[in-house]
Each structure stands twice: as structure tokens, then as C-alpha cells.
Amino acid sequence: MLGEGIVKGLAETARNFLGSYVSKDRLTTVQYPEERLPQIEAARNFPFLVYDGEDWQQGMRCVSCLICEKECPPKCISIEKSKDKKLDASGKPQFYPTVFNIDVSVCMSCQICVEVCPFDAIKMDVDFELSTKDRFGDLLWNKERLSKSNEYYRKIHPTEAAAVDAQLAEERAKLEAKSKLAAEAKAAAAAAPAQSASGVTAEK
Amino acid sequence: MNLETIKSEIEANVPGCRLEIVPNNSPSGQHSLLIDHEHALFVASFLRDAAHLRFDYCSNVTGIDWPGKEITEKVKIKKILDGVEQEVEEIQKTQSAGHLEAVYHLYSMEKKHGPVILRMRTEDRAVRIHLPSLTPIWRSAEFQEREIFDLYGIVFDGHPDLRRILMWDGFEDHPMRRDYVEPDDYEYEPTPHDAVLQKAKQHLNETGGR
Amino acid sequence: MSATTAATAHFTLKPSTDGGEGQLLEVSMGPQHPSTHGVFRMDVALDGERVVKLKPVFGYLHRNHEKIAETETYLGSMPYTDRLDYLCSITNNWAYALAVEKLAGIQVPERAEYLRVITGELTRLQNHTSVIGFLLQDMGASGTPLMYAFREREKVLDLFESLTGSRMMCNYMRFGGCRADMPAGWLQQAQKVVEAFPRFLDEFERLLSGNEILMARTQGVGVLSKELAVDAGITGPMLRGSGVNYDIRKVDKYGIYERFSFKVPLGEHGDVYDRYMVRLLEMRESVKILQQAIRDIPPGPIMDAKTKIRGFRPKAGEAYGRTESPKGELGFYLISDGSPNPYRYRVRPPSLINLTVLEDMCLGQNVADIVVILGSIDFILGEVDR
Numbered sequence: 001m002l003g004e005g006i007v008k009g010l011a012e013t014a015r016n017f018l019g020s021y022v023s024k025d026r027l028t029t030v031q032y033p034e035e036r037l038p039q040i041e042a043a044r045n046f047p048f049l050v051y052d053g054e055d056w057q058q059g060m061r062c063v064s065c066l067i068c069e070k071e072c073p074p075k076c077i078s079i080e081k082s083k084d085k086k087l088d089a090s091g092k093p094q095f096y097p098t099v100f101n102i103d104v105s106v107c108m109s110c111q112i113c114v115e116v117c118p119f120d121a122i123k124m125d126v127d128f129e130l131s132t133k134d135r136f137g138d139l140l141w142n143k144e145r146l147s148k149s150n151e152y153y154r155k156i157h158p159t160e161a162a163a164v165d166a167q168l169a170e171e172r173a174k175l176e177a178k179s180k181l182a183a184e185a186k187a188a189a190a191a192a193p194a195q196s197a198s199g200v201t202a203e204k
Numbered sequence: 205m206n207l208e209t210i211k212s213e214i215e216a217n218v219p220g221c222r223l224e225i226v227p228n229n230s231p232s233g234q235h236s237l238l239i240d241h242e243h244a245l246f247v248a249s250f251l252r253d254a255a256h257l258r259f260d261y262c263s264n265v266t267g268i269d270w271p272g273k274e275i276t277e278k279v280k281i282k283k284i285l286d287g288v289e290q291e292v293e294e295i296q297k298t299q300s301a302g303h304l305e306a307v308y309h310l311y312s313m314e315k316k317h318g319p320v321i322l323r324m325r326t327e328d329r330a331v332r333i334h335l336p337s338l339t340p341i342w343r344s345a346e347f348q349e350r351e352i353f354d355l356y357g358i359v360f361d362g363h364p365d366l367r368r369i370l371m372w373d374g375f376e377d378h379p380m381r382r383d384y385v386e387p388d389d390y391e392y393e394p395t396p397h398d399a400v401l402q403k404a405k406q407h408l409n410e411t412g413g414r
Numbered sequence: 415m416s417a418t419t420a421a422t423a424h425f426t427l428k429p430s431t432d433g434g435e436g437q438l439l440e441v442s443m444g445p446q447h448p449s450t451h452g453v454f455r456m457d458v459a460l461d462g463e464r465v466v467k468l469k470p471v472f473g474y475l476h477r478n479h480e481k482i483a484e485t486e487t488y489l490g491s492m493p494y495t496d497r498l499d500y501l502c503s504i505t506n507n508w509a510y511a512l513a514v515e516k517l518a519g520i521q522v523p524e525r526a527e528y529l530r531v532i533t534g535e536l537t538r539l540q541n542h543t544s545v546i547g548f549l550l551q552d553m554g555a556s557g558t559p560l561m562y563a564f565r566e567r568e569k570v571l572d573l574f575e576s577l578t579g580s581r582m583m584c585n586y587m588r589f590g591g592c593r594a595d596m597p598a599g600w601l602q603q604a605q606k607v608v609e610a611f612p613r614f615l616d617e618f619e620r621l622l623s624g625n626e627i628l629m630a631r632t633q634g635v636g637v638l639s640k641e642l643a644v645d646a647g648i649t650g651p652m653l654r655g656s657g658v659n660y661d662i663r664k665v666d667k668y669g670i671y672e673r674f675s676f677k678v679p680l681g682e683h684g685d686v687y688d689r690y691m692v693r694l695l696e697m698r699e700s701v702k703i704l705q706q707a708i709r710d711i712p713p714g715p716i717m718d719a720k721t722k723i724r725g726f727r728p729k730a731g732e733a734y735g736r737t738e739s740p741k742g743e744l745g746f747y748l749i750s751d752g753s754p755n756p757y758r759y760r761v762r763p764p765s766l767i768n769l770t771v772l773e774d775m776c777l778g779q780n781v782a783d784i785v786v787i788l789g790s791i792d793f794i795l796g797e798v799d800r
């Protein structure tokens with residue numbers, strides 16, 4: 001019968017309409033900004049720089065190796081490397097960026113900077129409410145604006161941050177063990193000449 | 205299907221054609237067949253129509269630019285020096301003309317095999333840039349050859365509608381060529397560095413800071 | 415029509431070619447026409463309602479993706495491939511990764527292959543749902559079918575977001591594997607979406623497939639013959655709608671597709687209705703593949719351990735890798751000269767090549783059918799113009 005298909009279709013629409021009163025599955029609209037969907041852990045938006053401890057300048061993990069600047073596909077990161085070194089969170093002297101700018105109007109949130117950074121210094125943020133009236137000033141983020149604490153990182157990406165923390169702790173432990181070994185070797189070396197001076201050759 | 209056998213079959217069926225296998229050393233092992241201009245259409249129609257080959261589907265057509273290189277070679281020449289003939293080494297510099305290349309990837313929808321890769325080369329990059337169009341054999345080459353004409357500047361003889369496709373009609377150059385120079389279309393960027401910074405500086409110098 | 419409107423609007427009147435009293439009307443459809451799905455223009459000549467000439471005009475979205483890629487590292491081009499066909503970023507990644515893997519001879523671990531199949535087929539689901547939604551929108555069924563389609567697509571996009579971090583620009587695959595493994599509970603979530611999908615398809619079919627208006631507007635409209643489809647290099651659902659059995663998943667068996675049992679739906683008439691039905695049926699087959707892949711996915715690494723992320727330099731040579739993307743054959747042709755950037759990087763865009771038969775399908779049809787035929791081609795301007 002002509003029109004049968006249309007009637008069937010209309011019945012389907014009616015079912016959906018009425019269903020939206022009872023089934024949550026059919027009522028998908030969320031009243032943003034009053035209501036929000038839960039934050040998805042893997043979400044990414046723009047990069048930020050992680051710092052350890054309290055002071056963002058002191059604890060900044062970035063050692064200004066310029067890898068991310070080179071790898072960023074649209075070239076929206078610009079870094080100036082420092083001339084001097086400062087102590088990082090673990091007390092090792094490191095270079096640091098005197099200027100670290102990201103032009104977020106160019107950034108395409110691809111996460112490649114995060115992937116290539118060997119120091120876990122740059123990570124992806126999830127904050128998306130960033131609209132601004134200033135086309136250039138507010139979309140060029142400097143070092144200060146980009147710095148966020150490790151606690152914040154743990155809050156937005158708990159699983160990933162835990163893995164990074166564990167790995168960093170391990171590396172630090174290794175480094176400490178190594179430097180301890182090196183110190184011991186040094187002490188031994190310092191002791192050795194005294195021995196050889198006395199005419200005793202150490203057995204290998 | 206072995207490219208060697210295909211080559212000898214073509215040679216048997218298209219008298220006078222000059223074919224050459226271009227080897228490919230990468231792990232993909234996709235070697236290709238360089239064909240000459242005069243017999244290109246015959247080779248193509250043989251590949252399409254031979255009952256056991258039936259390459260009826262021309263998937264991908266594209267251009268490549270190989271600019272000329274400066275070749276330095278040491279040559280030994282005989283010269284008369286102080287009345288005695290001597291052999292002297294001299295360094296000669298020659299500029300090769302370079303060429304443009306069109307590549308066709310052929311598959312068979314009927315026999316479900318492939319790819320066979322055809323290549324054609326122009327003689328240089330400036331004047332003798334004509335190649336025969338394979339659009340009469342595979343219609344799928346039509347728009348892709350137009351694109352090559354647009355971006356590389358190869359002129360396909362026998363193409364039904366050879367116009368620019370992606371760039372606008374008044375555009376002059378061929379942007380995919382390796383030596384293409386972009387126009388000075390400066391745009392302010394807050395984070396210039398490397399090439400972008402150079403470009404910005406050059407622009408600002410030329411225009412007096414505007 | 416008065417002379418003033420003819421001058422101000424994009425119309426010109428020309429004497430009819432048949433020597434009769436009538437005049438040909440030349441209309442410039444686009445580049446901002448809502449049915450062109452982006453900036454795309456057609457120069458159409460009309461005899462009354464009938465189309466007598468149609469010339470597509472491209473290039474409004476041209477950004478020379480290929481040239482940009484020649485200056486980027488191999489890895490740096492990966493996020494740009496997302497932006498070709500922005501509905502199917504994952505299958506674009508896949509095609510590019512496949513080409514690079516061929517070029518450099520990289521093996522992909524088992525689990526990564528499964529992840530690729532799962533995400534790739536989910537991409538096919540969400541592409542086909544939205545395309546069908548858009549097709550009906552173009553036909554004048556504004557709202558309902560598109561919104562139903564989008565409701566389902568959102569579920570797939572949610573899955574993408576929790577796996578890759580982004581809903582559309584996934585940037586998920588790497589040479590030799592995938593970037594991220596599944597978070598906890600993702601597979602169960604995916605299974606739920608996949609299990610529920612056939613119900614949605616049933617609903618969609620009840621809503622539309624028997625609809626008399628839909629049939630009147632699509633059956634016998636925009637017929638593409640088998641011979642022309644093959645000759646013009648048409649691929650994907652459009653080719654199969656014309657009855658040619660050619661699916662690269664079956665022909666090339668790339669990845670691990672030979673492990674799954676699925677059918678290749680074929681059309682008979684090659685009209686808009688067949689293309690619509692082929693897509694619906696293809697989604698059912700994708701659901702089958704997904705169920706098998708979700709059932710079988712093994713544990714293991716997701717990246718080939720030998721492949722470097724930074725400083726990746728394949729040996730000199732070339733490779734052409736192709737995949738069956740939801741639009742058709744998406745291929746990447748790469749030439750390496752041993753440096754970190756490709757010497758030549760070429761995208762074989764299915765959208766562009768499927769568009770080339772537009773004139774043949776539209777000649778002799780009514781002007782309103784152009785919109786429907788366009789909608790049935792399924793093209794994305796980001797990929798057409800590159």
C-alpha cells in the first residue's frame with residue numbers, strides 16, 4: 001500500500017519521542033554549562049609544562065633540549081635556551097628555558113611534543129574553556145602561563161601520571177645509586193694511590 | 205605477477221617499444237616499468253586488454269620532480285704540455301637537465317592482482333615537458349593528470365580537458381616543483397623561528413617594517 | 415527573469431542549443447551551497463529543470479598538504495593526515511602508517527593489528543551513519559534522520575576520545591603499531607556499543623528504507639554503470655553499489671583482515687538507493703568484524719620495539735600502500751631519499767576520484783537530483799582539495 005513506509009517511519013519517530021521520557025539512552029542532550037559530562041581521562045587539548053614541588057621556576061622539568069620545538073609539526077613552540085644552569089628538583093644543575101612560548105592559535109593538539117620529550121616535561125592539558133577577546137596576546141602562552149604542577153597532572157591524568165612518577169623515581173634511584181657508586185669509586189681511587197705508594201699492587 | 209615476464213610480453217606484443225625496469229631497493233620491492241613516449245598508449249592498452257593481465261583499473265597517477273644536479277667528475281684528458289703529450293686530470297662540472305616524471309599505479313579489478321607501476325619521463329623541466337596522456341585508456345587518469353599539469357607543469361598531449369584544477373586559472377607557477385619559490389605572503393606570527401623567522405625578517409626588511 | 419537579477423545573481427542566460435525558443439540557464443552551484451558539504455562549486459547548465467552540463471570546480475580548500483608533508487618528518491605528517499578526511503581520521507592514519515611500514519619494512523605486533531581493525535571498523539560505522547544522515551538531510555528530511563545518526567555516531571566518538579584523547583583528530587597510529595593501549599573497561603564499552611548497533615540499524619531501516627518518498631527520489635537516480643565505474647577508478651561503496659565486487663580488505667588482505675569472515679555487499683542498479691543500501695549493509699558486516707575482533711584480541715605489545723619515533727629515516731626507495739577507507743581506496747605513495755623527510759608524498763584521494771563521474775551521473779536529471787547524487791557520493795572536501 002502506498003504510504004505504508006511513511007507511516008512505519010512516523011511510528012518509529014513517535015517511539016523515539018515517547019521513549020525519550022523514559023529511557024535515558026534516548027535523551028542524550030546535556031545542558032552545558034550547568035551540566036557537564038565527566039572528564040575523560042585520555043582527553044587532550046593544549047600542552048602544559050610540568051613542574052615538581054612548589055616553585056614553578058625552581059621545579060620546571062624542561063631542560064630546554066629543543067626537541068619539541070623541532071618536532072612540532074606546525075612549529076608553534078619557540079624556546080630560548082638559558083646560558084647558565086640551575087638546580088632542578090633533584091638537585092642536579094640543568095639548563096632551563098628562558099623563553100618558552102606556545103602559540104595555541106596554531107597548535108593543533110597533536111601531542112607529538114609530549115611523545116618526543118625525553119624528560120616528561122610537557123604534557124597535555126584538558127582545560128577547554130579558553131575563549132578570549134585578544135587574538136594575539138592571550139593566545140600566545142608564555143612559560144608562566146604554561147607551568148602547571150605535578151599535582152595538577154596527577155589530578156587530570158591519574159593513570160598516566162602514576163606511570164610517569166614511577167618511572168622518574170626509578171630513574172632517580174638509579175642515578176643516585178650510580179652517583180653513589182661513582183663516589184665510592186672515587187673514594188677507592190683516592191685510597192688506591194696511597195696503597196700503590198706503599199708498593200702493594202692491587203689484584204684484579 | 206613478475207614484472208620481467210610482463211616486460212617481455214609487452215615487448216613481444218608492442219613491436220619497437222623501449223622498456224626499462226626501474227628497480228626499487230626498499231623493502232616494499234615495488235619495481236616499476238619505464239616506458240617510452242611513442243608507444244605509451246600501445247603499452248597501456250595492451251596492459252588493459254590482454255586477457256590474462258586485464259589491468260582495467262588505474263588507481264593512482266602522480267608526478268614527481270627530479271631537478272637537475274650538478275655533476276662533478278674527474279676526467280683525464282690528453283693535453284700538450286711543454287711540447288709533450290701528457291695526461292692531465294681535470295674536474296668538469298656539468299649541470300644535468302633533470303626531468304619530470306609521471307607514475308601510474310595499475311591494478312586489475314577483474315583478476316584482482318597488481319600493482320604494475322608505469323613511469324614516463326620528460327626530457328627536461330623547462331621546454332620538453334610533454335608526455336602522452338593515458339586518459340584515453342583509463343578515464344581515472346583524467347583529473348589526476350590535470351592535477352599533475354597544475355602542480356608540476358607536465359603537459360599531457362591528447363588530454364581532453366587540460367586545465368588547472370587546484371590552483372586558480374591565472375596562477376603562474378607550479379607549486380609542487382622542488383624549486384618553487386613562494387610569494388611574499390607575510391602573515392604576522394607571534395612565535396616565529398627558523399624558516400618562519402627568516403621569512404618574517406626578509407619581509408620586514410623589504411617593506412620597511414610593514 | 416529580468417536582466418537585473420541575471421546580472422546580480424550567479425545566473426547567465428544563454429540561447430538553447432537545440433535551436434528552440436527556450437534558453438539555457440547557467441547556474442553556479444556553490445561554493446557556499448549547503449549541500450556541497452564544504453567549499454565546492456559546480457557550473458551547471460540547465461534546460462528548464464534538466465541538467466545539460468555540469469563542471470565541478472575544485473581547489474577552494476587546497477593547502478598543498480603534499481608539499482607541507484615534504485618538509486615535515488615522517489612522524490610530523492601523521493597528525494596532518496587526520497585532517498584529510500576529517501570524519502575518518504583513524505583510517506587515514508592507517509593508510510599512511512601502512513605505506514610507511516611498506517617503505518621501511520616494519521612488522522606490526524598482533525595486538526596493534528587488532529586495535530587497528532577495531533578502531534578502523536568503528537570509523538567505518540560512524541562514517542556511514544553520518545553520510546546516510548547527510549544524504550537524507552540533503553533530500554529534505556531535515557533533522558530527524560541526521561540527529562538519529564549523530565546520536566549513534568557520538569557513542570563511537572566517545573570511544574575514540576577515551577582511547578585516543580580526541581574525538582575527531584585522533585592521530586592514533588604510529589609506524590609499527592598504535593600510540594595508546596586501551597584504558598581499563600574500554601573493550602567492554604566498545605562491546606556494548608557494537609552490540610547495540612544492529613538495533614539502531616533496524617530502527618533506521620524501519621524509519622527510512624521502505625519510505626515511498628525516499629524510494630521515489632533515489633531509485634533510478636544517478637545511475638553509474640559498472641563499466642564506467644571501473645574505467646573511472648571509482649572505489650568504495652560507490653563501486654560496489656554498481657555491482658563490482660572489489661573490496662581492498664578482501665583483495666589485498668592488509669593487516670589481519672583475512673582472519674575475519676564478512677561479506678561484501680553489492681548493489682545491482684548503481685543508483686543512489688543502491689549506494690545507500692550498500693552502506694547500510696556494510697555497517698552490518700562491520701559489526702560482524704568488530705564482534706570477532708573484540709572476542710579475539712590478544713594481549714601483548716602495541717608497538718614494534720625496533721622502530722624509532724624520533725629520527726626515523728627509511729632507506730631510499732618507494733612504496734605505495736593502500737587501504738579500504740570508508741570512502742574508497744585511500745593510498746599513500748611515498749618516495750624516500752634516505753633523509754628524515756619524504757622526497758615525495760602523495761595521497762590518492764578517493765573523494766576526488768569518486769567525484770569525477772559526477773557529470774555523467776547528473777546529465778539528464780533534474781536540478782534537485784544533483785544534491786541527492788552529491789550526497790550519495792560521500793566526499794569530504796578536506797580530502798578532495800588536500
Ligand code: SF4
Binds near residue numbers: 071109
Ligand atoms: S600539541 Fe602538537 S601542535 Fe601543539 S605544541 Fe605540541 S607538537 Fe606542537
Ligand code: SF4
Binds near residue numbers: 079121
Ligand atoms: S619540553 Fe621536553 S622536549 Fe621540549 S625542550 Fe623541554 S625538555 Fe626538551
